[in-house]
Amino acid sequence: MGRFAGFLYQKRVDSTSPPPYLLKFRSSKTFIISTICIAVFTDIFIYGIIVPVIPFALSQRSGVAASDVQSWVSILLAVYGAALLALAPLIGWYADRSQSRRWPLLMGLVVLMGSTILLCLARSVALLILGRILQGLSAAVVWTVGQALLVDTVGSQEIGQTLGWVSLSMTIAYLLAPLLGGIVYDRAGYYAVFYMAFGVIFLDIVLRLFLIEKKIAAQWDDWFDGDVSTATSSQPERPSPSVAIEEEKTVLGGDITSERTKTPEEGSPEQPAPPPRFSKYPPIFTLLTSKRLVSALWCCVVQSTLMVAFDSVVPLFVQETFHWNSIGAGLVFLALLVPSFISPLIGAISDRYGPRWLVVGGFIFVVPFWVLLRLVTENTLKQKVLLCALLALIGVGLAFVMPPLMAEITYLVDAKEQANPGIFGANGAYAQAYSLFITAFAAGTLIGPIWAGYVRDKAGWGTMSWSLGLFSVAGMVPAFFYTGGLITERKGGRWSNSNGVVADQDLPAV
Structure with missing residues (x-):
């Protein structure tokens, strides 16, 4: 009975209560990272699995006119992003006040199951929209709570590489789901697509039920002779930075605090650390005052x-230009999928050398290939090869951007916490920081399908491609100036991610 209570509630009843079965494994970094990666994969897989199916299902099941299919495809993709946009900050606020990361993850899974059943059975546009909104709610939970749990588990010293695995899981799901959805729909029909979805959800259920947070596992330290490392590896301590942290001023209620720490090596006299200043505002508002975070x-x-722009236009484009069916519409996403396997490596590089040049380089790299997409106009073998090659090169550039951006959120929260210890309270602000991140990501999932779908519909494929290429420049410019700290205040030195991991890199000038 004691073990059952430990499994169900993950709470030690009394001093004689035995630990849950397989405690070491279930609370290990490998298992927790794998569980969150599968959770992210499941969420995005369910999002993307109907991408190649929507154009056919709208007309055959919901009675939408052929001329309106493109508009409804974009709307169904965009409402998912709208739900994320609205709900992620609320979920993040709750998660940072919750004593458990596991229960919100389980509740999100219940919502995901309900939304999938709804999408499977829906025969009207209204129910399809409702299903996508519930998917957005589930995604808000997975992304905010899941990534906060990863920081709790590995600390920020390895967060870039860890989030590289998350980014890989996300990208594989984004691109594999349309592929499998198209093949299964063509060979076995509409319901078979959702049978596959329910199988992935079942695996996710098992993993989330078995997950044990490290702080929960610590209740049974005495069963392992007081050696915490045998039951759960302790959290990496956050040492005082041996190098300077970015200067970033936070203004709240007229108070200004500096986030720069000077070191003796710089030749300036050491100054006593000022007493911590605690904000009376929720951490999310403190975070939003940071130019680096914005x-x-x-x-x-x-x-x-x-x-996400590809999701609403590529299936219809290859259908109309190359006369491909849903299988071809899914297979073309493989070109975008393969480059994503470098994401963990990119994350590890970000941990060691900093995120700035990876992000800037990725944004610059994709610009010409977006513009060159406008050359794909005819149904020839050469044009088909050109399309796949351009998609693959765009995939490489985007793979350089996401892991460093995700890690940048952790780096920044740590910098603020070290500059003003306790500013975010006992539970920190990781979930709220990542809720802002997923809110921004949701904004992109809202903009992407609408931009690509409507520009292609009104102005053509060529205009859509070069306009999105120019939009990449809009990401490169702020990344150049602010990612990793304000570039105008940096000089030769070594990069630090606030955990003692340093490498040759520019530092904030003081």
Whole structure:
């Protein structure tokens, strides 16, 4: 009974209560990271699996006229982003006050299951829209709570590489789901697509039920002779930075605090640290005063806009230009999928050398290939190869952007916390910070389908492609100036991600 209570509630009843089965494994970094990656994969997979199916299902099941299919495809993709946009900050605020990350994750799974059942059975546009809104709610939970749990688990020293795995899971789901959705729909029909979705959800249910947070596992330390590392690896401590942290001034209620720490190596006398200043406002407002964070959020809007834009136009474009069916519409996404496998490597590079040049380089790299998409206009083998090659090169550029941007959120929260210890309270602000990140990502998922769909519909494929290429420049500019700290205040030195991981890189000038 004690073990059952430990499994269900993850709470130690008394000193004689045995630990849950497989405690070491279920609270290990590997299992927790794998569980969150599967949760992200599941959420995005369910989002994307109906991308190649929507054009056919709208006309055959919901009675939408052929001339209106493109508009409704864009709307159904955009309402998901709208739900994320509205709900993510609320979920983040709740998660940072919750004593458990696991229960919100389980509640999000219930919502995801309900939305999938609704989409499976819906025969009207209204029910399809409702299903997509519920998917957005589930995604808000997975992204805000899941990424906060990852920071709780690995700390910020390894967060770039860890979020690289999350980014890989997300990208694989984004691009594999349309592929499998198209093939299964063509071979087995509409319901078979959702049977596949329910199978993925079942795996997600099992993993989330078995997950044990490290702080929960610590209740049974005495069962392991007081050696915490045998039951759960302790959180990496956040040492005082051995190098300077970005100068970033936060203005709240007229008070100004500096987020720069000077070191003896710089030749200036050491100054006693000022007493901590605690904001009376919720952490989310403190975070939003940071130009560096706002820059990262805008870059995320641009990146997600570019990535999701393909979902609403590529299936219809290849159907009309190359006369491909739903299988071909799904297979073409493989060109975007393959480059995503470098995401963990990109995250590790970000941890060591900083995120700035990875993000800037990724945004610059994709511009010419977006513009060159306008050359794909005819049904020839050469044009088909050109389309796939351009999509693959765009995939490479976008793979350089997402992991460093995700890690930048953690780097910034740590910098603020170290400059003013306790400013975010006992539970920190990771969930709220990542709620802002996923809100920005949601804004991109809202903009991308509408931009690509309506510009292509009104002005053509060529105008759509070069306009999105120019939009990438809008992400590169703020990334150049603010990612990793204000570039005009940096000089030769070494990068620090606030956890003692340093490498040759520019530092904030003091």
